[in-house]
Amino acid sequence: MTSHGELYNVEQEIASFFSKTSVSRETCDAVAKDLVGGDRAVQVAIQGCCSYTVYAGQHLDHVVQFQLKSSPLKTDIAALARQIYGSLAPETSFKQQLGKGSAEAWQEPLLVYVMARVKEPSRLEFTLAHGNPENSPENKAWRMNLIRDVARFFALSWNAPQALPQELRHQMMETWEKELRMLLVSLPERFHTTIRDTLASLPRILSNPMVLVHGDFSVFNIMTEPVPIKDDERGRYVIMILDGLLLNPATRFDSL
Numbered sequence: 473m474t475s476h477g478e479l480y481n482v483e484q485e486i487a488s489f490f491s492k493t494s495v496s497r498e499t500c501d502a503v504a505k506d507l508v509g510g511d512r513a514v515q516v517a518i519q520g521c522c523s524y525t526v527y528a529g530q531h532l533d534h535v536v537q538f539q540l541k542s543s544p545l546k547t548d549i550a551a552l553a554r555q556i557y558g559s560l561a562p563e564t565s566f567k568q569q570l571g572k573g574s575a576e577a578w579q580e581p582l583l584v585y586v587m588a589r590v591k592e593p594s595r596l597e598f599t600l601a602h603g604n605p606e607n608s609p610e611n612k613a614w615r616m617n618l619i620r621d622v623a624r625f626f627a628l629s630w631n632a633p634q635a636l637p638q639e640l641r642h643q644m645m646e647t648w649e650k651e652l653r654m655l656l657v658s659l660p661e662r663f664h665t666t667i668r669d670t671l672a673s674l675p676r677i678l679s680n681p682m683v684l685v686h687g688d689f690s691v692f693n694i695m696t697e698p699v700p701i702k703d704d705e706r707g708r709y710v711i712m713i714l715d716g717l718l719l720n721p722a723t724r725f726d727s728l
Contacts, residue, residue: 486524492580493540500570503568518597522542534589535588540582542580562588563588649674652670652671
């Protein structure tokens with residue numbers, strides 16, 4: 473990252489995270505090694521604002537993530553993602569809580585999770601290292617495969633609708649109606665017809681099947697093959713450098 477204008481400083485990001493908890497970085501590294509074995513805990517290149525994430529294990533084949541208690545991973549949603557996407561989503565398990573909270577110091581305990589690691593670099597890391605490809609006919613064809621793969625990825629969710637409690641649908645209705653009415657008051661009149669039509673359509677919208685969605689489907693969370701490869705016979709379409717749209721173990725599925 474340092475060769476690209478210091479736009480992101482991982483050490484500053486990590487220091488900012490540990491200012492929010494009484495648990496030390498050294499303690500986290502020791503816990504990671506104790507949980508999955510091995511003698512190393514290697515920080516991931518891009519950290520989240522609410523977590524500290526390392527690779528650990530004999531072959532650095534696990535991801536250990538320390539999450540602020542106020543921002544827990546939803547292990548039930550992670551299990552559902554595994555059920556729908558299979559090997560494209562990592563198996564995730566909660567292990568323990570570390571530390572105690574301090575309201576005076578604005579510090580929180582940490583929740584510890586372990587996941588299987590997908591070792592390929594992210595799409596962002598690959599682009600930063602190699603730049604964007606030229607607009608050659610071959611690269612354009614690979615980009616078309618990207619669109620197909622994204623469609624196939626979302627189709628997996630669409631083809632696996634989930635039952636949602638009626639009370640949760642009512643909560644969603646109340647939230648959306650409140651927000652739309654705020655827009656109706658705040659936005660210029662030219663938007664009012666669309667907002668009113670949307671308000672009238674809410675019952676019909678919420679009667680549709682609910683599906684799992686990825687809350688951060690971006691270049692951070694699409695994993696890549698370091699060398700371009702061709703389409704294979706199993707229907708996994710390679711997109712420039714992407715094979716099967718593997719999901720970053722450090723990301724999470726937010727909700728239905």
